[in-house]
Amino acid sequence: MKVVQEGKKEYWRWQEYQKILSSKNWEKSDIITAGVDVGSVGSKAVVMINGEVYSWSVTRTGSNSPDSAKKAIGWAMEGTGLELDDFKYIVGTGYGRVNVPMANKAVTEIACHAKGANHIWGPTVRTILDVGGQDIKAIRCDQTGRVTSFLMNDKCAAGTGRGMEVFADLLQIPIEDIGEVSLRVDEEPEPVSCTCVAFAKTEAMGLLRKGWSKEKVLAAYTRAMAIRMCALLKRVGIEKDFVITGGQSKNIGVVTRIEKILGIKRLPMPNWRGGGLDPMIAGALGAAIIAKALHERSK
Amino acid sequence: MTKKSIREKMYVPEIPQKEIEKLRNSIKLSSKKAIADHIQRMKKTSANRPKTMKYFDEIADLFGQREKELRAAKEEGKKVIGYLCTFAPIELILAADAIPVRVSSGWYDASKLGDRIVPVEVCPIIRSTIGAKMIDLSPYMELSDAIISPLTCDGMTKLSEILSDYKQIWTMSFPRVKDTPSSLSSWTEEVKNMKERIEEFTGNKITGKKLRSAIELMQRATGAFRRLQDLRKGPPVIMGRDAMLVTQTSTWDDIKRWTEKTEALCDELEKKVREKSWACPQDTSRILITGTPMIWPDNWKLPALIEEASPQGVIVADELCSGDRLLNDPVGVDEWTMDDMLTAISERYLMASTCPCFTSEDGNEDRINWLLTKIKDFKINGVIYYVVRGCMLYAMEYTRVKRALESMDIPIYYLDTEYTREDVGQLKTRVEAFLEMLSARIDF
Numbered sequence: 001m002k003v004v005q006e007g008k009k010e011y012w013r014w015q016e017y018q019k020i021l022s023s024k025n026w027e028k029s030d031i032i033t034a035g036v037d038v039g040s041v042g043s044k045a046v047v048m049i050n051g052e053v054y055s056w057s058v059t060r061t062g063s064n065s066p067d068s069a070k071k072a073i074g075w076a077m078e079g080t081g082l083e084l085d086d087f088k089y090i091v092g093t094g095y096g097r098v099n100v101p102m103a104n105k106a107v108t109e110i111a112c113h114a115k116g117a118n119h120i121w122g123p124t125v126r127t128i129l130d131v132g133g134q135d136i137k138a139i140r141c142d143q144t145g146r147v148t149s150f151l152m153n154d155k156c157a158a159g160t161g162r163g164m165e166v167f168a169d170l171l172q173i174p175i176e177d178i179g180e181v182s183l184r185v186d187e188e189p190e191p192v193s194c195t196c197v198a199f200a201k202t203e204a205m206g207l208l209r210k211g212w213s214k215e216k217v218l219a220a221y222t223r224a225m226a227i228r229m230c231a232l233l234k235r236v237g238i239e240k241d242f243v244i245t246g247g248q249s250k251n252i253g254v255v256t257r258i259e260k261i262l263g264i265k266r267l268p269m270p271n272w273r274g275g276g277l278d279p280m281i282a283g284a285l286g287a288a289i290i291a292k293a294l295h296e297r298s299k
Numbered sequence: 300m301t302k303k304s305i306r307e308k309m310y311v312p313e314i315p316q317k318e319i320e321k322l323r324n325s326i327k328l329s330s331k332k333a334i335a336d337h338i339q340r341m342k343k344t345s346a347n348r349p350k351t352m353k354y355f356d357e358i359a360d361l362f363g364q365r366e367k368e369l370r371a372a373k374e375e376g377k378k379v380i381g382y383l384c385t386f387a388p389i390e391l392i393l394a395a396d397a398i399p400v401r402v403s404s405g406w407y408d409a410s411k412l413g414d415r416i417v418p419v420e421v422c423p424i425i426r427s428t429i430g431a432k433m434i435d436l437s438p439y440m441e442l443s444d445a446i447i448s449p450l451t452c453d454g455m456t457k458l459s460e461i462l463s464d465y466k467q468i469w470t471m472s473f474p475r476v477k478d479t480p481s482s483l484s485s486w487t488e489e490v491k492n493m494k495e496r497i498e499e500f501t502g503n504k505i506t507g508k509k510l511r512s513a514i515e516l517m518q519r520a521t522g523a524f525r526r527l528q529d530l531r532k533g534p535p536v537i538m539g540r541d542a543m544l545v546t547q548t549s550t551w552d553d554i555k556r557w558t559e560k561t562e563a564l565c566d567e568l569e570k571k572v573r574e575k576s577w578a579c580p581q582d583t584s585r586i587l588i589t590g591t592p593m594i595w596p597d598n599w600k601l602p603a604l605i606e607e608a609s610p611q612g613v614i615v616a617d618e619l620c621s622g623d624r625l626l627n628d629p630v631g632v633d634e635w636t637m638d639d640m641l642t643a644i645s646e647r648y649l650m651a652s653t654c655p656c657f658t659s660e661d662g663n664e665d666r667i668n669w670l671l672t673k674i675k676d677f678k679i680n681g682v683i684y685y686v687v688r689g690c691m692l693y694a695m696e697y698t699r700v701k702r703a704l705e706s707m708d709i710p711i712y713y714l715d716t717e718y719t720r721e722d723v724g725q726l727k728t729r730v731e732a733f734l735e736m737l738s739a740r741i742d743f
Contacts, residue, residue: 111736152728152729
């Protein structure tokens with residue numbers, strides 16, 4: 001018997017990267033702070049110099065939170081000459097926030113996302129939808145980026161980044177493309193009835209066997225997820241300006257459907273491949289801002 | 300006493316004795332650990348924890364001293380009468396020389412056993428109480444010769460039916476509207492019937508003299524409780540979990556001794572107030588919790604999360620039938636005649652209650668009013684509205700409470716959970732985000 005080794009493409013795998021925004025040289029006298037956001041799927045780190053973003057990294061969370069935190073901040077520092085000792089204050093956030101070994105303090109991702117969104121889009125932001133790897137948060141904030149109320153979905157991971165990864169793999173569509181592919185339908189199909197990732201996958205397999213195209217199945221799943229996110233947003237109450245953070249902000253299929261259901265457009269996403277900030281780093285960015293505030297208070 | 304089968308079992312499956320023993324031993328073991336662990340954590344959280352808490356730490360052991368005392372009392376011929384819901388008129392039990400003890404279950408693992416009889420959608424307190432009975436886990440339930448079950452929520456109503464497979468259950472039918480012409484009179488009838496039932500069962504006549512001293516005994520307990528409450532209105536001199544444990548132990552402890560120990564605790568706390576020796580920093584966010592009862596030992600999850608959170612919160616008041624509702628209201632008697640006393644008992648249990656099982660044209664106004672009063676008296680910064688899945692009445696009343704509080708600019712957060720340890724990480728994020736929102740010290 002001969003085993004045929006298939007080259008297995010990992011459709012779910014999204015790109016990990018590092019970015020240095022400014023070529024300016026940092027000095028020892030600068031206030032250097034960082035935020036490290038260890039999420040359930042992605043770990044992000046942002047380095048700030050005197051309150052301005054200097055560099056960041058977006059990496060995949062491993063099985064161990066401290067290692068994921070080290071990897072994220074290590075990538076954000078790479079090629080900058082910075083070392084951990086240069087940081088005045090580091091704030092850890094995200095699901096693994098208590099396991100960020102280099103952090104001076106842990107702050108919840110809810111406070112951090114509000115602060116980060118306020119920095120990315122400005123003081124007009126009032127409602128934030130953060131779709132993370134395993135949960136969804138709807139956050140309301142004031143003009144300073146302070147949280148005024150929030151809601152979180154329960155422990156189910158449906159409709160989150162992890163759910164999308166499962167579908168990318170099932171349908172063999174690269175994760176970066178699934179939003180766009182889900183829009184390639186003439187007419188919106190009925191949403192899948194199960195919001196649980198495991199059940200939705202079973203349901204999707206049934207639909208594929210029934211002869212549905214990949215696009216249609218993906219549209220049905222994406223629509224169900226968008227409906228779920230909108231329900232959370234409606235419960236917290238939506239006030240403009242509205243923004244989306246987290247990995248799903250890049251899923252055009254989800255975003256388009258949310259905008260359609262709510263009748264509200266989100267503020268446009270910054271050109272993060274160019275000079276703009278990636279909405280995926282909003283939590284780590286907020287943490288870095290809070291780190292600066294806490295450093296100044298501790299003086 | 301041998302357990303006699305009251306009637307044919309309608310709900311409960313036959314479980315082999317070996318399996319019962321195995322399950323009981325393992326849950327009992329983990330429960331003992333949970334009790335020790337919670338007390339250890341409570342000690343750690345509180346700066347200068349009162350020395351008089353030692354007594355309550357000990358009596359908090361559900362498999363300890365009190366169990367032995369109840370056994371000894373039974374050997375002397377005393378009856379133990381359990382109750383499931385705080386509407387049971389315990390003065391009547393005391394007046395008949397019987398021992399009252401609350402038997403609702405806070406064991407997480409037992410709720411999984413209850414799943415064999417009722418679906419998981421049912422309130423976990425109900426499932427857990429069933430589960431505890433299935434494996435004879437709760438000493439207080441096992442030692443109860445009869446159990447009073449006021450039919451308040453749907454869960455309690457069917458629970459009494461299911462427990463009838465094992466135990467003598469005395470139901471009390473309950474009016475859902477307080478202020479109709481017949482509600483008080485029909486409830487008073489139930490109270491009077493219960494008096495006769497208890498007398499017949501115990502063989503002890505409830506005389507006017509005995510009832511008066513039982514009422515006075517409970518009035519003194521209420522007095523001690525209120526003294527403790529007043530101490531919580533100022534800067535935090537005691538952590539919320541400690542005060543909650545003190546209050547909850549009153550449902551199984553000897554009430555006379557409990558009152559003495561609580562008075563001693565209050566003496567110590569008053570000294571701490573004079574010395575300005577606080578349990579946590581004075582600017583810690585002051586939290587009120589309301590919603591589904593939180594029952595020792597396992598379901599101590601939320602109070603622990605709040606008081607161990609970063610930033611920290613301190614629970615200074617609650618509106619729970621496992622907490623501040625237990626002893627807040629004394630029976631108010633005008634004339635010490637039997638009729639007057641029974642009416643006064645009836646009024647105290649019906650009219651003073653803020654349980655969401657009540658409704659009226661104006662909704663459950665009493666609960667809203669009491670919440671708003673407490674928020675003012677205890678200088679509350681934020682309210683956590685706690686609901687276990689399946690607890691319909693509390694869940695459904697949330698929107699109304701939220702509106703009332705928001706109109707007063709009081710932040711409120713709805714937190715739903717289950718009888719499980721698995722969601723602690725998720726709950727921690729929610730609780731901490733709410734506390735960050737409240738905390739003036741985390742002014743980023």
